[in-house]
Amino acid sequence: xxxxxxxxxxASGVHISTVSRTFxxxxxxxxxxxxxxxxxxxxxxxxxxxxxxxxxTGRTHNIGLIIADIANPFFPPLIKAAESQxxxxxxxxxxxxxxxxxxxxxELVHALAKQxxxxxxxxxxxxxxxxxxxSREVPLVVINRQVAGxxxxxxxxGQGARAAVxxxxxxxxxxxxxxxxxxxxxxxxxxxxxxxxxxxxxxxELTLLGPNPPTVAGGGAQADQVRRxxxxxxxAYNDLLAIGLIEGLDTLGVRVPQEISVVGIDDIxxxxxxxxxxxTVATPTGAAGRSxxxxxxxxxxxxxxxxxxxxxxxxxxxTTAQLMLQTELVIRDSTGPAPAAGRxxxxxxxxxxxxHRLADPGCPSAATGEVVAx
Amino acid sequence: xxxxxxxxxxASGVHISTVSRTFxxxxxxxxxxxxxxxxxxxxxxxxxxxxxxxxxTGRTHNIGLIIADIANPFFPPLIKAAESQxxxxxxxxxxxxxxxxxxxxxELVHALAKQxxxxxxxxxxxxxxxxxxxSREVPLVVINRQVAGxxxxxxxxGQGARAAVxxxxxxxxxxxxxxxxxxxxxxxxxxxxxxxxxxxxxxxELTLLGPNPPTVAGGGAQADQVRRxxxxxxxAYNDLLAIGLIEGLDTLGVRVPQEISVVGIDDIxxxxxxxxxxxTVATPTGAAGRSxxxxxxxxxxxxxxxxxxxxxxxxxxxTTAQLMLQTELVIRDSTGPAPAAGRxxxxxxxxxxxxHRLADPGCPSAATGEVVAx
DNA sequence: ATGAAAGCGCTAACAC
DNA sequence: GTGTTAGCGCTTTCAT
Numbered sequence: 001x002x003x004x005x006x007x008x009x010x011a012s013g014v015h016i017s018t019v020s021r022t023f024x025x026x027x028x029x030x031x032x033x034x035x036x037x038x039x040x041x042x043x044x045x046x047x048x049x050x051x052x053x054x055x056x057t058g059r060t061h062n063i064g065l066i067i068a069d070i071a072n073p074f075f076p077p078l079i080k081a082a083e084s085q086x087x088x089x090x091x092x093x094x095x096x097x098x099x100x101x102x103x104x105x106x107e108l109v110h111a112l113a114k115q116x117x118x119x120x121x122x123x124x125x126x127x128x129x130x131x132x133x134x135s136r137e138v139p140l141v142v143i144n145r146q147v148a149g150x151x152x153x154x155x156x157x158g159q160g161a162r163a164a165v166x167x168x169x170x171x172x173x174x175x176x177x178x179x180x181x182x183x184x185x186x187x188x189x190x191x192x193x194x195x196x197x198x199x200x201x202x203x204x205e206l207t208l209l210g211p212n213p214p215t216v217a218g219g220g221a222q223a224d225q226v227r228r229x230x231x232x233x234x235x236a237y238n239d240l241l242a243i244g245l246i247e248g249l250d251t252l253g254v255r256v257p258q259e260i261s262v263v264g265i266d267d268i269x270x271x272x273x274x275x276x277x278x279x280t281v282a283t284p285t286g287a288a289g290r291s292x293x294x295x296x297x298x299x300x301x302x303x304x305x306x307x308x309x310x311x312x313x314x315x316x317x318x319t320t321a322q323l324m325l326q327t328e329l330v331i332r333d334s335t336g337p338a339p340a341a342g343r344x345x346x347x348x349x350x351x352x353x354x355x356h357r358l359a360d361p362g363c364p365s366a367a368t369g370e371v372v373a374x
Numbered sequence: 375x376x377x378x379x380x381x382x383x384x385a386s387g388v389h390i391s392t393v394s395r396t397f398x399x400x401x402x403x404x405x406x407x408x409x410x411x412x413x414x415x416x417x418x419x420x421x422x423x424x425x426x427x428x429x430x431t432g433r434t435h436n437i438g439l440i441i442a443d444i445a446n447p448f449f450p451p452l453i454k455a456a457e458s459q460x461x462x463x464x465x466x467x468x469x470x471x472x473x474x475x476x477x478x479x480x481e482l483v484h485a486l487a488k489q490x491x492x493x494x495x496x497x498x499x500x501x502x503x504x505x506x507x508x509s510r511e512v513p514l515v516v517i518n519r520q521v522a523g524x525x526x527x528x529x530x531x532g533q534g535a536r537a538a539v540x541x542x543x544x545x546x547x548x549x550x551x552x553x554x555x556x557x558x559x560x561x562x563x564x565x566x567x568x569x570x571x572x573x574x575x576x577x578x579e580l581t582l583l584g585p586n587p588p589t590v591a592g593g594g595a596q597a598d599q600v601r602r603x604x605x606x607x608x609x610a611y612n613d614l615l616a617i618g619l620i621e622g623l624d625t626l627g628v629r630v631p632q633e634i635s636v637v638g639i640d641d642i643x644x645x646x647x648x649x650x651x652x653x654t655v656a657t658p659t660g661a662a663g664r665s666x667x668x669x670x671x672x673x674x675x676x677x678x679x680x681x682x683x684x685x686x687x688x689x690x691x692x693t694t695a696q697l698m699l700q701t702e703l704v705i706r707d708s709t710g711p712a713p714a715a716g717r718x719x720x721x722x723x724x725x726x727x728x729x730h731r732l733a734d735p736g737c738p739s740a741a742t743g744e745v746v747a748x
Numbered sequence: 749a750t751g752a753a754a755g756c757g758c759t760a761a762c763a764c
Numbered sequence: 765g766t767g768t769t770a771g772c773g774c775t776t777t778c779a780t
Contacts, residue, residue: 002488004773015751020775030749049488051425051434052773055756060425062468062489070454073447073643080444083471092486094436095469097457112466114376114423115436137419216647243647269447273590273617275649378757389767394759404765426757429772 003044012040023048051115063296064094064112064119066105072214073268074238074285075122078143082120082289089297091117100182100213102126106134113138118296120289121145125184141296143288145186151299152322153292157187157265158194160281160327164235164263165195167279167329169202172338173233173261177226179219179245180210181237188237191265195235207231212241219244223252232260232338239264239271239280246274246334257336267330276333284325291323377418386414397422425489437670438468438486438493440479446588447642448612448659449496452517456494456663463671465491474556474587476500480508487512492670494663495519499558515670517662519560525673526696527666531561531639532568534655534701538609538637539569541653541703543576546712547607547635551600553593553619554584555611562611565639569609581605586615593618594625601628606635606712613638613645613654620648620708631710641704650707658699665697 009016014033021029022037029037040046054060063086067075083093094112098104102125109119118139124131128147134140135150142152168176178195181188192208199206207229212218219241226234226245236242242264246256256262256276264271267282383390388407395403396411403411414420428434437460441449457467468486472478476499483493492513498505502521508514509524516526542550552569555562566582573580581603586592593615600608600619610616616638620630630636630650638645641656 006773016773017752017775018750020773021750024775028749033749047484047488049429049773051489052429052756053775055423055426055429055758055773056775058756065469070457071450071643073450076445076447076450079469080471083444083469087470092468092470092489094466095439095453095457096461096466097454110421114421115425115466216643247647269445269590270644270647273621273644274647380757390757391759391768392766394757395766398759402765407765423757426772427759429757429774430759432772 002049003046005046005048007044008037008041008046011044012037024053054115059300060115060117061090062092062094062116063293064096064108064116065122066096066098066108066112066119066124067122068098068100068125069214070095070097072240073270074240074266074283077269078122078285078289080289081286082293085290085293086297089293091293091297098125100125102130102184106130109134109138109140117300120292120296123185123187125182127184139296139299141292141299143292146322149320151295151320153288153295153325154323155187155283155285155288155325156327157281157283158190160265160283160329161191161194161235162198163327163329164265164279164281165198165204165206166202167331167335168233168235168261168263169199169204171233171261171335173231174204174338175207175229175231175233176204177207177209177229177231177234179222179226179234179236179241180208180212181214181241183211185237191235191237209234210237212237214238214240216240216244216247219246220248220251223248223254226260227252227254233262233335234260235263235265237265239266239268239278242278242280242334243270243274246276246278257334259339261335261338263335271330271332279332279335280330282328282330284327287325291325295321295323376423377420379420379422381418382411382415382420385418386411398427428489433674434489434491435464436466436468436490437667438470438482438490439496440470440472440482440486440493440498441496442472442474442499444469444471446614447644448614448640451643452496452659452663454663455660456667459664459667460671463667465667465671472499474499476504476558480504483508483512483514491674494666494670497559497561499556501558513670513673515666515673517666520696523694525669525694527662527669527699528697529561529657529659529662529699530701531655531657532564534639534657534703535565535568535609536572537701537703538639538653538655539572539578539580540576541705541709542607542609542635542637543573543578545607545635545709547605548578548712549581549603549605549607550578551581551583551603551605551608553596553600553608553610553615554582554586555588555615557585559611565609565611583608584611586611588612588614590614590618590621593620594622597622597626597628600634601626606633607637607709608634609637609639611639613640613642613652616652616654616708617644617648620650620652631708633713635709635712637709645704645706653706653709654704656702656704658701661699665699669695669697 005016005019008019019037022034050061065082086093096108105124105126121140121142123144131147142150146152196206209222223245242262246262249256264278264280267280271278271280379390379393382393393411396408424435439456460467470482479498479500495514495516497518505521516524520526550573570580583596597619616636620636623630628634638652638654641654645652645654
């Protein structure tokens with residue numbers, strides 16, 4: 001029932017190879033024939049079968065997008081941007097969810113390898129060496145992680161974490177908690193490193209709390225621990241943890257930011273909508289998705305057709321660009337001055353010091369990319 | 375470089391068809407040969423090329439998922455559930471975003487048709503007749519819309535809207551606003567119909583406000599209009615509109631629920647996290663995604679192999695099941711008793727009537743499905 | 749500029 | 765139980 005190239009050939013009275021050329025190399029076919037063929041194709045509703053085409057060209061015009069957790073609000077904007085960018089370039093996108101499981105990640109790369117021209121690995125939890133190994137099977141672009149020799153798109157969460165900690169020390173906080181994210185997260189390590197350094201130079205002590213699942217529930221579960229720990233401010237691995245923590249603290253009767261300040265990372269849409277509005281580090285997720293697709297398809301264009309060995313990680317690292325996208329601290333209402341001594345407990349409701357607002361850039365301007373390696 | 379069936383055949387000293395059988399009809403091959411072939415395949419890292427296989431079997435083992443807006447938090451849980459269910463059944467999922475544009479929807483169905491075994495059409499904005507027509511090209515399951523003769527998965531938003539309006543009239547509200555959703559939305563029509571009926575029997579007047587883009591911004595933009603309209607309660611097309619409205623009202627100094635009650639629909643994760651927490655109609659999005667995949671693959675299993683004409687909408691409507699999933703009103707803090715006369719404006723902050731809570735089921739129990747047609 | 753023929757990786761009759 | 769053959773829909777030499 002589906003109409004094939006043969007149907008079009010028959011209808012327009014030419015050989016199938018002419019029809020083929022009409023679509024894949026129009027300049028090689030007589031203009032008159034071309035319009036006739038095109039007309040017949042249009043008529044019959046012919047669409048080339050991409051899978052069949054891929055069999056011989058080695059180009060599927062599909063890409064894979066492997067995501068830790070689609071339901072985590074950090075990812076949808078990235079998925080949306082990546083899909084949009086891919087489609088503009090005439091690519092379709094497989095999306096798969098790993099549930100934060102490294103084994104599933106690996107399995108998915110294998111499973112998708114044959115039907116895609118490349119895979120975007122989003123916040124992978126597997127080891128770097130495994131990623132390198134997989135990149136021998138199918139072109140990879142890694143998002144939110146740095147892997148030597150592979151194209152990567154990162155967000156400068158280190159810079160963001162530093163800015164966040166400096167913001168807190170500037171407000172007088174000297175005991176700061178760091179609500180860690182999941183194991184295996186590159187982002188988590190970067191945050192820890194940068195926050196630690198910033199705390200040291202700011203004369204503050206950093207208390208590590210984690211690892212935690214990067215969810216609202218994970219944040220809520222740490223509320224009691226945070227209260228006991230004696231910190232007056234917390235930087236969380238992501239906004240969900242931060243929001244969960246604020247919820248949990250609220251339940252315990254601890255006020256944010258009067259008693260404890262909380263900073264998130266990501267600036268998901270949700271952050272503007274909670275009370276208090278969340279101070280957070282905005283990460284350019286849309287730009288990351290778009291750039292990753294561009295890098296993948298660029299790489300794909302450069303690569304000679306099929307039958308040729310893939311580049312190895314240690315081998316010819318042509319234009320293995322690594323892109324570091326800027327982040328930006330967005331100060332809202334969940335951070336304020338450190339309480340004078342200890343934490344006041346029984347102030348009249350609503351009479352405490354109002355939230356301290358240095359500035360609220362609102363929607364941060366589009367982050368600019370910076371190539372850190374090539 | 376990629377390892378093919380031929381490599382495995384050579385390595386294990388059998389013909390390629392034996393290798394093929396080892397994978398697609400293991401019972402037809404001698405156990406000893408089988409283990410040998412399997413071992414070689416494992417060794418070489420062989421994976422059958424699904425696209426090549428599809429060329430002859432007519433089964434791609436892919437499905438398409440067409441979504442109005444991935445970044446709308448209503449959809450990710452549905453995508454996640456659908457992808458998970460599909461993968462459990464060994465299917466991969468193309469995800470595409472239409473930006474709420476009916477033309478893009480159509481184009482995507484065409485584009486995907488050849489590389490999938492079926493398409494899930496999520497909250498489509500195009501006309502029913504076009505959907506029927508497209509279903510002749512590729513098997514379709516429609517989510518959030520009823521199309522005669524086609525498999526559909528719906529959520530009973532009509533029932534939900536009725537429950538919401540009854541909740542409001544029960545609280546004494548007599549002037550209720552309905553914040554409409556986008557044009558072309560089946561859900562929107564259902565809500566309007568049911569809310570209208572419920573308002574009538576509850577002795578309330580329903581004021582329509584819309585259509586609106588189903589976003590926070592859309593809700594905020596209507597705040598002033600809502601305030602002028604004189605309503606004491608609003609039912610919104612979805613939670614985003616409701617939350618945006620609450621935000622907007624807050625900016626205008628109108629308190630929710632003391633002056634105006636607001637009810638959303640969907641119960642997205644966000645609804646628990648705003649202040650006040652949103653009263654809303656929970657829709658079983660995960661169940662919808664799973665069921666839709668099941669219906670599609672069921673249909674796919676029933677259908678004879680390729681080369682055979684697709685079923686037409688008006689033709690043999692075998693087991694064209696339509697599934698209506700239950701919804702549930704979740705009462706939280708954004709609804710309260712209607713203000714005594716007009717709307718009080720200058721009450722002492724925090725001294726107004728507390729939020730009225732009939733019950734808070736918390737996480738609604740899994741919705742049960744009900745077949746309304748077959 | 750177009751046709752003929754080979755073949756991408758795989759499955760499905762059909763022999764043996 | 766296994767090999768042979770044909771062919772899915774398409775592109776790509778190679779002739780003409």
